[in-house]
Amino acid sequence: MSQVxxxxxxNSKLGATMQGQQTTRYxxxxxxxxAAGATFYNFxxxxxxxxxxxxxxxxxxxDSSESMVIKSIYLTIDAGTAGxxxxxxxxxxxxxxxxxxxLKDFNPAFNATNRxxxxxxxxxxxxxxxxxxxxxxxDIIIPPQVNFKATLELAxxxxxxxxxxxxxxxxxxxxxxxxxxx
Amino acid sequence: MAITSNMPxxxxxxxxxAQDKILYVANKLGLSSLKYMQAxxxxxxxxxxxxxxxxxxxxxxxxxxxxxxxxxxNGNQFQVDEALLxxxxxxxxxxxxxxxxFTAAIDLxxxxxxIIGNKTVMKDVVVEFAGQQAFYNDGGSGSTVLDLEGxxxxxxxxxxxxxxxxxxxxxxxxxxxxxVGCYLFGTGVLLNFNTSI
Numbered sequence: 001m002s003q004v005x006x007x008x009x010x011n012s013k014l015g016a017t018m019q020g021q022q023t024t025r026y027x028x029x030x031x032x033x034x035a036a037g038a039t040f041y042n043f044x045x046x047x048x049x050x051x052x053x054x055x056x057x058x059x060x061x062x063d064s065s066e067s068m069v070i071k072s073i074y075l076t077i078d079a080g081t082a083g084x085x086x087x088x089x090x091x092x093x094x095x096x097x098x099x100x101x102x103l104k105d106f107n108p109a110f111n112a113t114n115r116x117x118x119x120x121x122x123x124x125x126x127x128x129x130x131x132x133x134x135x136x137x138x139d140i141i142i143p144p145q146v147n148f149k150a151t152l153e154l155a156x157x158x159x160x161x162x163x164x165x166x167x168x169x170x171x172x173x174x175x176x177x178x179x180x181x182x
Numbered sequence: 183m184a185i186t187s188n189m190p191x192x193x194x195x196x197x198x199x200a201q202d203k204i205l206y207v208a209n210k211l212g213l214s215s216l217k218y219m220q221a222x223x224x225x226x227x228x229x230x231x232x233x234x235x236x237x238x239x240x241x242x243x244x245x246x247x248x249x250x251x252x253x254x255x256n257g258n259q260f261q262v263d264e265a266l267l268x269x270x271x272x273x274x275x276x277x278x279x280x281x282x283x284f285t286a287a288i289d290l291x292x293x294x295x296x297i298i299g300n301k302t303v304m305k306d307v308v309v310e311f312a313g314q315q316a317f318y319n320d321g322g323s324g325s326t327v328l329d330l331e332g333x334x335x336x337x338x339x340x341x342x343x344x345x346x347x348x349x350x351x352x353x354x355x356x357x358x359x360x361x362v363g364c365y366l367f368g369t370g371v372l373l374n375f376n377t378s379i
Contacts, residue, residue: 088283089249089282089283090227090248090249090252090281090282090283090284091249092248092252100220100372100374101220101372102220102222102372103222103223104222104224104370104372105226105248105252105253105254106223106224106225107225107227107252107365110225110272110274110365110367113321114286114320114321114322114323115274115284115285115286115320115323116286116287116311116312116320116323116324116325116326116327117272117273117274117286117320117325117326117327117365118320118327119225119270119367121319121329122319123319123320123321126321127321136223137200137223137269137368137369138201138221138222138223138369138370139221140221140222153248155248155249155280155281155282155283156282156283
């Protein structure tokens with residue numbers, strides 16, 4: 001089933017049929033380390049005080065006329081003042097949509113830098129381990145008005161007080177379109 | 183014809199897609215509820231950070247914790263209605279005993295068996311260093327990843343699996359003592375309660 005077909009099917013099952021504007025969607029959130037040595041990071045759960053460059057959401061759900069398919073996951077880290085942490089170490093990424101875990105204990109680190117173990121056949125091999133993107137094999141739907149969140153656990157404990165990590169979801173989406181409604 | 187030619191590379195395997203194979207095998211095994219579960223992309227890994235000539239990975243993983251493995255308390259078998267269609271097998275070199283990070287396994291090949299339940303499903307296979315470069319590009323690094331032929335191999339729910347691996351020098355062809363890590367990557371299934379309980 002195509003991603004467009006799956007998105008329409010899921011939205012239809014939830015009673016959220018709509019004729020929106022099809023688009024490519026990217027949502028992201030940035031989280032600071034809770035303390036030096038922090039290994040747990042919670043994304044898409046608090047938005048207060050964040051700039052538009054740190055997150056492009058104000059709540060952890062999409063609007064009533066919006067939905068998306070997660071096709072790629074992007075991670076980047078700012079190690080902070082005198083920090084050395086990067087994303088080359090093992091990690092556990094979990095994504096929850098509603099009450100359902102849709103990505104479980106996933107380890108994107110195999111795609112970091114070029115160590116010969118990337119998931120993708122044609123991997124960019126970008127040598128800087130502060131930037132990772134992983135293309136998923138399956139279409140994961142975020143329906144309208146359903147809470148979602150992500151948690152990341154790092155193996156390495158080198159975070160400093162101002163270390164921050166940004167997590168982004170990229171994929172096909174639908175946004176509001178007035179059409180003939182107004 | 184047009185649809186086939188437009189398929190991404192990973193799906194052009196006799197026109198059988200990953201989820202088709204999961205459902206086919208599940209049906210053969212009588213796993214009637216698997217088709218209602220949550221599809222996902224999954225990677226599981228385990229590592230042996232004590233140097234040895236031979237390692238058995240995933241077996242006994244329930245006794246190890248993150249970051250040595252991401253398998254959790256269930257260890258080397260999936261929960262009810264969870265499964266993984268293995269599409270890639272990769273080997274890496276843990277850089278220390280704590281298992282927090284890893285490096286490229288340069289000039290190292292890995293001879294392994296994959297055993298699911300009582301059955302050896304991959305026998306005496308070698309992942310050669312830089313052996314996939316004809317159709318695999320990870321920057322300038324030689325790969326230690328094997329793309330499984332066909333659609334892949336399904337690890338069903340509640341069946342134990344393990345990998346027995348011997349590292350060796352790629353050019354010297356001599357068994358080499360060292361640390362080993364391995365991941366299994368592919369399309370997965372996660373438990374999803376569709377009905378109220």
